[in-house]
Amino acid sequence: MEGLVSAYAHGAEKTVKVTDAVPLTYYDNRGLAAFYVAFGVTLSGFAPAQNLMGLSVLLRMRHRFTVMTVFAAVAGTVAATLSGPVLGAVPAPFPLLALTLALLAAAAAFTTKPLGTYFGPVGIPIATLLLTIGNASSGATIGEDLLPGTAHVVSGILPPGAAVRAITNLSYFDGAHTVVPLLSPAAWAVFSALLVWGRTVYRATRGQQR
Numbered sequence: 001m002e003g004l005v006s007a008y009a010h011g012a013e014k015t016v017k018v019t020d021a022v023p024l025t026y027y028d029n030r031g032l033a034a035f036y037v038a039f040g041v042t043l044s045g046f047a048p049a050q051n052l053m054g055l056s057v058l059l060r061m062r063h064r065f066t067v068m069t070v071f072a073a074v075a076g077t078v079a080a081t082l083s084g085p086v087l088g089a090v091p092a093p094f095p096l097l098a099l100t101l102a103l104l105a106a107a108a109a110f111t112t113k114p115l116g117t118y119f120g121p122v123g124i125p126i127a128t129l130l131l132t133i134g135n136a137s138s139g140a141t142i143g144e145d146l147l148p149g150t151a152h153v154v155s156g157i158l159p160p161g162a163a164v165r166a167i168t169n170l171s172y173f174d175g176a177h178t179v180v181p182l183l184s185p186a187a188w189a190v191f192s193a194l195l196v197w198g199r200t201v202y203r204a205t206r207g208q209q210r
Helices: 002-011 033-053 061-086 094-136 149-157 159-172 179-209
Strands: none
Touching: 033 061, 033 094, 033 159, 061 094, 061 179, 094 149, 094 159, 094 179, 149 159, 149 179, 159 179
C-alpha cells in the first residue's frame, strides 16, 4: 500500500509521510515470517503422522500418540527458537510462540491420523488438501481482514490460519484476541485423537464379542 500511494504521489508531485503505528520487526519487513514458520511446522506435523500410518501394526495406539505428541512439542520448540531468538523474525514471547507452534504441529499430525485411519491411503491426500487450504487461506500475505467472506471464515477454523493469527497477535498486538485462534488447533488435535481412539476401542470390543 505504501508503494502504491508513494508512486501515485510521485506522479502528482506530492509528498507522502508514512507513520507506522505498529512497525514490523527489522528481520521481517514484509510480515511473512508468521506464514512461513506456520507452513514449516504444519509440514513437520504432517510427515510423522504419515510415516506412522505404516507402523500401525507394530505400534500400539498410545505409542503412536506419544510419538506424535512429543514430536509436536519438539517441533514447536525448535521452530520458535529459530524464528524467535535465533533469527529475530518473530518477536512473539517465546513460551507462547512455542505453545502455538506445538499446537499447530499436533493439529497437523492428529488430523492426518484419523483421515488415514478411516479412509486408508486416500486419507493422506485428503489431509494434504485440507492443510494446504489452511495455509492458502491463512491471510498472512494480505491480512485476514482483506480475505473474501468464505476464506475469512475458513482461515479462522483451520489450524494453519488460526496459528498465523495467533502468531501475529502475539508479535504485534500484545497477545490480544489470541485465545480463540489457539483453540482451533487444540480442538482439531483433541477431536482427531478421540476419533482414532473411538475406532480402536470399537474394533477391540467387536473382536472380543466374536
